[in-house]
Amino acid sequence: MTYALPPLNALRAFEAAARHLSFKLAAHELHVTPAAVGQQVKALEARLGVQLFERLHKQLILTAAGQAYLPGISEGFRHIADATAQLKPAGTVMLQLGIHGAFDLRRLALAEFRNARADIGLRVLQPAGLHELVEGKVDLLIARGLGHHPGYRCDRVNQGSGLGDWLIAPEGTADCPEIVSFREWLRAQSAETSRADRNRPRLVGTVGS
Incomplete structure (x- = not known):
C-alpha cells in the first residue's frame, strides 16, 4: 500500500504551530525560524488545497479544516515517537x-x-x-x-x-x-x-x- 502523505517537515510545522497557535513558538520547538514555519505551512495548505489557519494581526487561529486535521496528525506523530522510542537504546x-x-x-x-x-x-x-x-x-x-x-x-x-x-x-x-x-x-x-x-x-x- 502506498500512503498519500504530505512532506513530513510541513506536517511537523503545522502540528507545532497549531498546538502553540504561534509560528514563533513552533519555530523555537523545531529549531528553525518563524519564516521557515510559515513557509512550510503555506506549502502544506497549497498542497492540500485547504486553508488551515486564519492569520490575523499578531494572532493565529485554526480554521475549521485545521481543527479537524490536527487530532489525526498529532496522533500520528505520537505513534511514530512511541515506535521510535522502542527502537532507540535507553539514554541515547x-x-x-x-x-x-x-x-x-x-x-x-x-x-x-x-x-x-x-x-x-x-x-x-x-x-x-x-x-x-x-x-x-x-x-x-x-x-x-x-x-x-x-x-x-x-x-x-x-x-x-x-x-x-x-x-x-x-x-x-x-x-x-x-x-x-x-x-x-x-x-x-x-x-x-x-x-x-x-x-x-x-x-x-x-x-x-
Missing part, C-alpha cells in the same frame, strides 16, 4: 551534525567523541549548510564564513579573525546538554591542534653552502 540522544563540504573530517576525531560519549548518538551530514540547519535537517552546523547569523549562536572553530570555520546552533537549543558536550569537545580538539602546530619543528633555510 541523537545529535545531527552538518559540516560544509571543504571541511576535513579527520580534524574532529569523531570516533573518539563517540567512544567518550556513548550516550550521544552522533550522525554527520556532509556537505551541509545553513539551509539544512534552518530546515531542521541538522541540529548544529560547522560552516565556513564570518559567523554572524541573528538567532544563532556562533562559536569559532579555528583560531584567527575574518573568514573561518564556525560551529552554529539555534539560540533556542545552543545550551542543550548534547550540543554543549560537542562544543566543549570541539574546543578541546581545536586547542590540541593549536598546541601541536606550535610544537611542530620548522625547517629553517640557510643561505649559501
